Amino acid sequence: MNYAKEARDLDFAYKVRHALNESAENLPVATLDRLASARAIALSRKKQEAPAVALAFRGILAGNTGLSFQGPTSWLGKFGVVLPLLVLVMGLFGIYEYEQQQRINDLAEIDVAVLADELPPDAYLDTGFSAFLNKEEE
Template sequence: MNTEDLNFAYKVRHALNEKLDDLPASTTDRLAAARKAAMARKKPHVPVRVTQSELATAGAGGFFSHPFGWLGRMSVAVPLLVLVAGMVGLYQYEQQQRINELAELDAAVLSDELPLSAYLDHGFNTYLEESREQ
């Protein structure tokens, strides 16, 4: 059976499971007869794989209807959560580094001998550039 056939079978099963309670009794009897006929034509050397949990939740289609369905979902969700937590941690670390750099700059400006008004003077920037060139 190829993947297209399997996908079609899963879609049919899902559609039937959704409307199972709404089906008339005659339709469910015909479906049961068709299943019996299909099982009668089954090759004897091919085992039927139905787990106990699938029998218990037949037609429910809930979160635990497949034995490892929740584990498969968690195998996607956990790495995503780790990635998001790592990104948040990296962002927080970068923000802390930026705060530390600004604090060092503020401390250097405040501890300098020049008054704060000198840094606001446009002529002072020109003086600094000229003194660097010499």
Template sequence: MNTEDLNFAYRVRHALNEKLDELPASTTDRLAAARQAAMARKKAHVPVRVTQSELATAGAGGFFSSPFNWLGRMSVAVPLLVLGVGMVGLYQYEEQQRIAELAELDAAVLSDELPLSAYLDNGFNAYLESSEQ
């Protein structure tokens, strides 16, 4: 219920209360009987009155408006946070593996007796491919 609805309800209640003394007795008796019938059909778990704090927070939907509302929100946020951290960790691990492989390749190339120009020669690449078979 938003503020406009509450204001409208208060204005209607005020207008009805102003003319309450002018109502005939038969109308007030019928209204009392209708109220009694409505109260008899009322569910047991529904409160009869609304407290002032409930009116103040109606429609507000604040973070701490209900005791376990924040728990429901955290049950969505925490798995998303864990997923994000896991993906960042996996990326870092893969990057470290790639760096280690490149460092191993560089160390093998630098410790070999062949000159670096031999690795750039197309004929040397053909020789390596034929020697692997």
């Protein structure tokens, strides 16, 4: 229902514009000049739009050939690229070493549990003993 009203309003606006355009052709030149000057005055009083704010970083897109500490060609710029990569590699290496140490600690705990148990280690290798443990769990 709202769509039909909008369509009627739009159709009415087109008809009014068409009628005004037809009648504007028949206006005297003095009236057209007065309308043009009134339009110019109205446009001069129009509020200026606020300028758009954009952040621009020097040397990122255009390239920086000057002597400065910014840009991909300076030693500081190269260090700024290499440092995060170095930190990433060191972090991954640290995570790998930590996981390996955790695995070694887990295996050591299992070894201590097996050696501290009353059963001999050969009992754990026996398939019949595994079946016996599985039956007891059920």
